[in-house]
Amino acid sequence: xxxxxxxxxxxxxxxxxxxxRARLRAVYEKPHRKHIPNEPGVYVLYENGDALYVGxxxxxxxxxxxxxxxxxxxxxxxxAIAVARRETCSPADYTRETSAGYLLKNNPQFQAAxxxxxxxxxRMRVRYTVEPDPDSRYLLVFYTAKELPxxxxxxxxx
Numbered sequence: 001x002x003x004x005x006x007x008x009x010x011x012x013x014x015x016x017x018x019x020x021r022a023r024l025r026a027v028y029e030k031p032h033r034k035h036i037p038n039e040p041g042v043y044v045l046y047e048n049g050d051a052l053y054v055g056x057x058x059x060x061x062x063x064x065x066x067x068x069x070x071x072x073x074x075x076x077x078x079x080a081i082a083v084a085r086r087e088t089c090s091p092a093d094y095t096r097e098t099s100a101g102y103l104l105k106n107n108p109q110f111q112a113a114x115x116x117x118x119x120x121x122x123r124m125r126v127r128y129t130v131e132p133d134p135d136s137r138y139l140l141v142f143y144t145a146k147e148l149p150x151x152x153x154x155x156x157x158x
Contacts, residue, residue: 004135008135008136008139009139011136012136012139012140012143013143015042015129015131015136015140016140016143016144016147018129019042019044019127019128019129019140019144020127022127022128022129023127024046024125024126024127025125025126025127025128026125026126027045027064027067027068027121027122027123027124027125027126028064028068028122028123033061033064033065034061036060036061036064036126036128037060037061037128037130038059038060038061038062039059039060039130039132040056040057040058040059040060040130040131040132040134040137041056041057041060041128041129041130041131041137042054042055042056042057042128042129042131042137042140042141042144043055043056043057043060043063043064043126043127043128043129044126044127044128044144044148044150045067045079045121045124045125045126046124046125046126046127047120047124047125050151051148051149051150051151052124052150052151052152053079053082053150053151053152053153054141054144054145054148054150054153055067055079055141056131056134056137056138056140056141060128060130064126067079067080067118067121068080068118068119068121068122069118069122070115070118070119072118074100074101074104074114077114077117077118077121079117079121079152080114080117080118080121081100081114081117082152083113083117083120083121083152084103084110084113084114084116084117087113087116087117088107088109088110088113090103090107090110141153142155
């Protein structure tokens with residue numbers, strides 16, 4: 001194992017502890033999101049005290065907006081797609097008819113669920129930690145998703 005990776009592994013538990021102890025904030029505080037930093041990091045979205053999703057980004061404020069703003073498309077609002085799939089029992093089985101683009105274009109029930117999911121994400125709470133190192137962010141996301149666990153991080157699991 002490389003020394004760099006050993007160092008990352010040694011740091012991940014303390015980074016996780018910092019993330020879990022971070023203040024729980026609203027994703028959206030009217031009229032803006034200025035309480036969220038424009039810095040790289042890892043964030044955990046919570047609903048009713050349950051951790052639902054952990055993500056990584058180059059800009060925490062922008063990414064939370066992409067998850068929740070009404071104008072976000074299926075590429076930016078991938079968590080909203082996952083929530084809408086669960087709400088409408090529309091699993092991703094990688095056929096044309098189950099692609100997010102197809103469902104958004106042809107399924108009014110899915111369209112409504114997607115819009116509702118973005119609004120729901122905007123009402124969630126978030127904990128975040130600023131982390132400039134991309135490798136540390138990747139490792140922290142995986143570690144956090146497995147420790148909490150989060151419902152919408154599957155890493156290829158069914």
